[in-house]
Amino acid sequence: MFPRIPMLSYDVVVIGGGPAGMAAAIRAKELGLKVLLLDENDYLGGILPQCIHPGFGLHYYREELTGPEFASRLAKRLVELGVEYRTAARVLEIKNYSDLEKVVIFTSPGGAYQVWAKAVIYAAGARERHAFEIGIVGDRVSGIYTAGEAQTLMDLYGIMPGKEIVIVGSGDVGLIMARRFALEGAKVKAVVELMPYPGGLARNVMILRDFNIPLYLSHKVVEVRGKGRVERVKVVKVDENLNEIPGSEFWIEADTLIISAGLVPSVKKLKKIGVEIDPATGGPVVNDRLETSVPGIFVAGNSLLINDLVDYVAEQGELAAEGTKEFIENGGIESRKWVKVEKGENVRLIAPHYLSGDRDVYLYLRVSKPMEDVELRIPEIDKGMKLPVVKPAEMLRIKLKAEEIRKAEKLTVEVVKA
Amino acid sequence: MIYRFTCIVCPLGCSIEVEVENGKVKEVKGCRCPRGKEWAVQEVTNPKRVVMSVVPVEGGALPTVSVKTAEPVPKEKIPELMKFLAKLRLKAPVKVGETVAEWKGIKIVATRGA
Numbered sequence: 057m058f059p060r061i062p063m064l065s066y067d068v069v070v071i072g073g074g075p076a077g078m079a080a081a082i083r084a085k086e087l088g089l090k091v092l093l094l095d096e097n098d099y100l101g102g103i104l105p106q107c108i109h110p111g112f113g114l115h116y117y118r119e120e121l122t123g124p125e126f127a128s129r130l131a132k133r134l135v136e137l138g139v140e141y142r143t144a145a146r147v148l149e150i151k152n153y154s155d156l157e158k159v160v161i162f163t164s165p166g167g168a169y170q171v172w173a174k175a176v177i178y179a180a181g182a183r184e185r186h187a188f189e190i191g192i193v194g195d196r197v198s199g200i201y202t203a204g205e206a207q208t209l210m211d212l213y214g215i216m217p218g219k220e221i222v223i224v225g226s227g228d229v230g231l232i233m234a235r236r237f238a239l240e241g242a243k244v245k246a247v248v249e250l251m252p253y254p255g256g257l258a259r260n261v262m263i264l265r266d267f268n269i270p271l272y273l274s275h276k277v278v279e280v281r282g283k284g285r286v287e288r289v290k291v292v293k294v295d296e297n298l299n300e301i302p303g304s305e306f307w308i309e310a311d312t313l314i315i316s317a318g319l320v321p322s323v324k325k326l327k328k329i330g331v332e333i334d335p336a337t338g339g340p341v342v343n344d345r346l347e348t349s350v351p352g353i354f355v356a357g358n359s360l361l362i363n364d365l366v367d368y369v370a371e372q373g374e375l376a377a378e379g380t381k382e383f384i385e386n387g388g389i390e391s392r393k394w395v396k397v398e399k400g401e402n403v404r405l406i407a408p409h410y411l412s413g414d415r416d417v418y419l420y421l422r423v424s425k426p427m428e429d430v431e432l433r434i435p436e437i438d439k440g441m442k443l444p445v446v447k448p449a450e451m452l453r454i455k456l457k458a459e460e461i462r463k464a465e466k467l468t469v470e471v472v473k474a
Numbered sequence: 475m476i477y478r479f480t481c482i483v484c485p486l487g488c489s490i491e492v493e494v495e496n497g498k499v500k501e502v503k504g505c506r507c508p509r510g511k512e513w514a515v516q517e518v519t520n521p522k523r524v525v526m527s528v529v530p531v532e533g534g535a536l537p538t539v540s541v542k543t544a545e546p547v548p549k550e551k552i553p554e555l556m557k558f559l560a561k562l563r564l565k566a567p568v569k570v571g572e573t574v575a576e577w578k579g580i581k582i583v584a585t586r587g588a
Binding site for chain 2: 109257258450
């Protein structure tokens with residue numbers, strides 16, 4: 057098979073050096089585990105180094121930082137603790153031989169390696185949806201980027217992708233890039249949002265007001281035209297069922313189209329070893345230690361579900377590391393029973409999916425549609441929580457106590473009118 | 475006159491209402507913390523933003539360092555500040571947290587090292 061590949065051995069291999077992976081590796085090391093962190097970029101931090109705007113760390117560090125600052129704090133702690141890590145290390149495959157025998161195969165400038173590990177924490181983040189996934193047709197031209205690609209160009213390499221910009225999708229990255237384009241002197245001609253409400257956090261939606269950027273709600277970009285370069289894009293209005301309204305088409309002249317159409321957890325390598333995926337989150341089905349359906353394979357951050365806040369991403373990393381410790385010590389994550397978490401009314405996605413009742417748990421969830429004056433309810437345990445407003449763009453995080461969970465056979469989480 | 479905002483001080487995003495009468499703030503409703511109240515009053519009277527950008531750097535691993543203003547800048551002054559930042563050139567080494575320039579008494583701080 058691979059007879060000459062150097063063999064390394066660790067308690068846990070963490071795949072991905074973003075906030076989830078770094079927090080996981082730090083916690084694993086603090087818990088006395090022998091840990092190796094791998095990242096495919098030349099630097100640690102994942103997407104944080106290019107997220108130069110403030111708004112990071114309010115929960116985790118109790119102060120407001122930019123993305124690069126948040127990353128450098130985690131990286132500093134990682135180095136202080138002497139966590140072993142490799143950058144430019146691209147994972148090709150995870151093999152699951154038995155509960156406590158995993159192999160991670162990766163390449164790096166030194167060659168190919170295989171690492172034995174008792175457990176794996178998968179924190180490889182997410183990928184962006186691209187133009188062809190949201191039904192945009194037309195000429196094959198340059199000037200079409202995802203919001204993250206534009207961010208890499210501008211905020212790592214100092215390159216402006218274009219001058220007249222149309223942004224598809226009003227999610228956080230799209231809005232943040234609208235501000236960056238406007239600040240750097242480009243003309244943002246429109247942000248086009250399919251849904252009847254904006255997709256980003258309130259503080260980012262405010263950017264549109266700050267820079268007088270038109271927001272087209274219930275509209276979509278359907279076509280791109282140009283010779284060699286984007287010259288114009290066709291926009292059409294949609295009805296409440298998201299169907300295009302005939303005759304509502306208009307063209308916007310622009311040289312650049314930015315796609316900010318959401319993120320999808322990167323789970324290809326997990327699917328290959330049989331990890332069960334939740335179609336709602338796009339990430340693995342997990343228990344309250346963030347262990348997937350394959351014993352000893354843990355997941356955290358945007359590979360688990362798409363988060364809005366890095367603080368929760370880091371929290372998930374720590375949780376996965378604590379799970380790994382328990383898994384290695386006890387040869388598995390044991391529970392007398394697993395309480396299944398079910399989605400009720402106006403809940404689009406929720407994780408973790410199975411709770412032991414042995415410990416307090418944070419549930420992460422998103423609603424399907426925006427609502428005001430609601431109650432988040434779990435009828436099985438008679439729990440209720442009033443919320444002034446819920447939006448799909450803003451993930452909810454609720455704490456359940458171990459004794460509450462233990463009482464139930466299953467838990468249905470619903471968000472209903474108060 | 476009532477101004478309505480979604481608070482951006484923290485991710486909670488409180489819906490704030492500021493009532494202004496005769497040019498003076500009369501009442502602030504809906505915020506859950508004093509920082510939010512302070513922000514809402516300022517948003518009505520003198521809106522400010524922390525400004526972030528990137529500045530070219532020579533000799534670093536990446537061709538830019540990211541920077542932010544150490545304090546929020548009055549909104550109407552931002553274009554002028556951006557013109558200042560566009561002309562700035564730095565040399566490695568630059569440390570995270572280092573003040574790399576000053577503009578009208580406002581410190582420009584590196585958020586990514588080089």
